[in-house]
Amino acid sequence: MAAPSVLILPGWQGSGPLHWQMHWVRQHGYTVVEQDDWLRPRRGDWLARLDEVVIDTPGRLLLAAHSLGCIQVAAWASVSRHTARVSGALLVAPGDVEAGPVRELLPGWSPIVRQKLPFDCILVGSQNDPYCAAERAQGLARDWGARWVDLGAAGHINADSSLGDWPQGHALLQTLRKD
Template sequence: MSATVLILPGWQGSGPEHWQMHWVRRRGYTVVEQNDWLRPRRGDWLARLDETVVDTPGPLVLVAHSLGCIQVAAWAAFSSHTARVQGALLVAPGDVETAEMKEQLPGWQPIVRQPLPFRSILVGSQNDPYCREERAQALARDWGAQWVSLGAAGHINADTALGDWPEGHALLQTLLKE
């Protein structure tokens, strides 16, 4: 049975030009919908991911962007369903421990730093305004994720104009083939 791909957008969701939504439209991947994209509550987001994992048959691969990466790490630390996940593509994690983000996203600190119990790839950028490259590399190390740098690609979102982002999809394919 091939794995189901679950898309985990970050804070404020992913708009129609975001590469995640291109993948949803073109490949039929499933978005883990949240009740409130603007005021994300950590417990609600973790519960929603756990419910989706339980309700989705077969193996899973997670594709997270920004706050979604922080969500995956927090979820993996408590869920008894992590064995269902064969891998995670984590893109442009948002550093919720900065002073500005602590204020805007209360309750998301501290970032869970324990190794993920599944294979993961973390894609970061040299000039991400929401997470310094060194910080993203440290998260990759802590989570046991393979580090991939996109160079100067900002927050790797719609503003980066990646469209369908075939390079990212190639990374996802390596996780799907496991």
């Protein structure tokens, strides 16, 4: 059986060239789920785009989501008929779109879908993420049925966290493979 394809789901504003997601795209040939508007993300558009890419990508899939991409995965899984194609999801530093400032910046993304995801998942959070308190991230992990991994004081687990290609994260993603 072929290894699953990996779909990269960046968050709000996309992931720049120094972000671990883009390192993985360059190193491993993973596919970025491109959005029409990274600055003004519309929930319905983002969910529809993810569904299109899932439908168009053959075989089993793994999702590697960051920030708003995590919220996208939960919302998509609650409405898509194609979730059985997904073997697992690595959800990193979910953005708390229900919190004051973020809620105002990203209207239409709350409430966060809090039901158990229909595939294996790991949620990696940080003790000092400015966009989601560790307790909130742990609550999302519980609600989504995800294994919680605490990365310590790693900020928003993005390019500013100086993770480079983040081999530990890639190893976590590989534990979700079912081939």
